[in-house]
Amino acid sequence: MTRKKKSRSLKRIHGVKTGAIQKLKREAGHDRQTGKRVKNTTKSVFQKFLDENPEAKKDLIKDQQTAAHKSAMNDQEKANKAQAKAAELEEKAQRRAAKLKQKLEEKEQGSGEQNDGDLLDRLDQNFLDDIY
Secondary structure, three states: OOOOOOOOOOOHHHHHHOHHHHHHHHHEEEEEEEOOOOOOOOHHHHHHHHHHOHHHHHHHHHHHHHHHHHHHHHHHHHHHHHHHHHHHHHHHHHHHHHHHHHHHHHHHHHHHHHHHOOHHHHHOOOOOOOOO
């Protein structure tokens, strides 16, 4: 069995595998994403289509405006919902605080009534909760 003749040098194989930067730049040609100030930019297929069809360009602008308007409305709705939720939570917190305050006042009034008598009076009235 004979060996196959080597067709490429190791340097060429390595260049293909790694993709030498200069070689790739040369093959790519002009870079479209360099910026707007660069002259001789090649237009994309979509941009060429928009240049040929002004109606499509108007439709595109209209669609972009409606999408922007929708997103602004959604943002506004989300902000309104968040404000309503915050107000609701604040109201709940106020109600809880009022309930706790009432309970504390009732406990103070109730404990004041219970502590008025002597131990023997409390035994007669069956208030054995506080006595251990």
